[in-house]
Amino acid sequence: MVRLILFILFVVLCVVVLSSIDRQIIDRLMSEYSKLSWVIYIGCWIFLPIFLFPAGILAIGGGAVFGFWEAIIYTMIGVGINSAIMYFISRYFTQAFDMNKFESIKNRFCSDEFALVLLLRLIPVIPYNIVNYMAGVMRFNFIKFITAGVLGKFISAVLFINLGNNITNYQSYEFWLALILVISMGMIAFWIRKILNRRAR
Numbered sequence: 001m002v003r004l005i006l007f008i009l010f011v012v013l014c015v016v017v018l019s020s021i022d023r024q025i026i027d028r029l030m031s032e033y034s035k036l037s038w039v040i041y042i043g044c045w046i047f048l049p050i051f052l053f054p055a056g057i058l059a060i061g062g063g064a065v066f067g068f069w070e071a072i073i074y075t076m077i078g079v080g081i082n083s084a085i086m087y088f089i090s091r092y093f094t095q096a097f098d099m100n101k102f103e104s105i106k107n108r109f110c111s112d113e114f115a116l117v118l119l120l121r122l123i124p125v126i127p128y129n130i131v132n133y134m135a136g137v138m139r140f141n142f143i144k145f146i147t148a149g150v151l152g153k154f155i156s157a158v159l160f161i162n163l164g165n166n167i168t169n170y171q172s173y174e175f176w177l178a179l180i181l182v183i184s185m186g187m188i189a190f191w192i193r194k195i196l197n198r199r200a201r
Helices: 002-019 023-032 037-051 055-066 068-093 100-109 113-122 128-137 142-165 173-200
Strands: none
Touching: 037 055, 037 068, 037 128, 055 068, 055 142, 068 128, 068 142, 113 128, 113 142, 128 142, 142 173
């Protein structure tokens, strides 16, 4: 329950901060850096999650700056590259460890790697960043991981980017619907996590 409350507070805080930014400032920055803005955004997606920066903030910000469709395209490019980098980082730094223990865990819980990654992306029981590192540590098949990861992330990215796209119109029906959908996604994720924790005992 505490984590769910923190998630809702986090989303609300993002909304309050981003909605308080003057739209003219964003438009001015976009015009000054129009040729590089998409490169900077994708670069943020590539590097910031490596250091466990919350992916939700980037998605909401992307929706606010670029609009829905552009943000979706740039986000998916960034997610694909970032996921691959984090996967290989974790594989590289854990190659000296004894993997027998990890293999037993993998065989018990991860019989279908594609389905597991897709589930964790669609319903973020485990944070985005941790899933990337986990897949590398447990030596998931890279093609299955990257395909399921990008496909699954698309759904949650749509919700966060849609919220960002409507963030300046906080009195509109579209904004409140987008906010409710994001919070509902979080509630479902925490509910499923609770069920899984009970079964694991």
